[in-house]
Amino acid sequence: MPQRLDYLIETASQTAGPYVHIGLAPGAAGFSIFGQELGQTIAAPEVPGERIRVEGLVLDGTGAPVRDALLEVWQADAAGIYPHPEDPRHAEVHPGFRGWGRIITDFDTGLWSFETVRPGPVPGRPGAVQAPHISVWLVARGINIGLNTRIYFPEDAALHAADPVLSMIEQRHRAATLVAARTGPGAYRFDIRLQGDGETVFLDI
């Protein structure tokens, strides 16, 4: 017998279920309990940058909107800096910029939306940049392990060709599933298709 590796093993995921709101967004479940719910403000109004609003649906394999999903987003600020100690420039981030938000779908329509500042490009491999993007993590009843994807912006098409994620998508037409559609000044639409025609590219990060 060789020596034994003594790593621990990651705890297995289980679905967030239909009542995820109780734990992560109790106001949506129908009651008030905490002094403040987390993840409601990604970028306070005084944070520098272009204000944007992103909305969309999560659609299941039959084309129906998923009305009990919860999304979390994580992004850099307008200068491309993450408010995290491992970003070498994190001390420059405005104190009103959290970079993280929690978004739930409407129980009737399935529509979700959030407001933030448009992120800047962030570093990729040494010497390279990644196109501006917002990272997304999606959970719901019927989703056994959180799904990761990214939201990119159509204005940055020139940076998309060299982006380390977009450029790795083998079926080129599927890269479009990660690019939001501009619907007006500072307004974007990003529908997430869990399955079937136009299935969103999900990432193993």
Add this chain to the structure above:
Amino acid sequence: MKPAAYFQRNRDIHPPALARGYKSSIPRSPRQALLSIDQTISEITGPAFGHGDIGPLDHDLIRNFATTGDPVGSRIIVHGHVRDENGRPVPGTLVEVWQANASGRYRHRKDTYFGALDPNFGGCGRTITDENGYYVFRTVKPGPYPWRNHVNSWRPAHIHLSVFGRAFCQRLITQMYFEGDPLIPLCPIVRTIPDPAAIDRLIAPLDLNASIPLDSLAYRFDIVLRGRRSTLFENRLEGN
């Protein structure tokens, strides 16, 4: 310099997206392969939380919603450590929980089960791990409840847990079950996990040493998040 990556996720111990016994997964599971990417700064960073984000009673589900008295049910303590796969503690990380009450009823506008709501029980809590990665909640033991998967399907008693870690790629939601519950092996959601040992690690044992005599039983639930590689040496960057 390229940041040190987290260990690749071992998908064999996690449920696959499509698990036919759990019917809701059928229309909600991607059919295409996940795109495996090299981690970048976007994945190895993540939100940070501090004690300013939470209140002093948030971890006490017996008190954090009660108005006229304590909630009904078996009083329990749920505690454990959050560690990474290297066995290192994960301090200062947010742990959120939610659960049904002792009747198996959730305080949620969409839950229509006729198990009684408890006016003194909200069913959610949150805390931040200490410098050793330790967390503790006080609550009542949740009841099992019926659900519409197959006819006469029942969920074992469970508590949902959400954990952040330090990086967006460590984000995890899971469910904790209770030692000795005969409904565990029958549950289609438990059975989405292909590895029996991974299921066992979701079952919290009774921890009599941590219970409070004449007050509360205790269950212990340790959580493991993805570990991380050591920082790479500069001259080994190529090919890593």
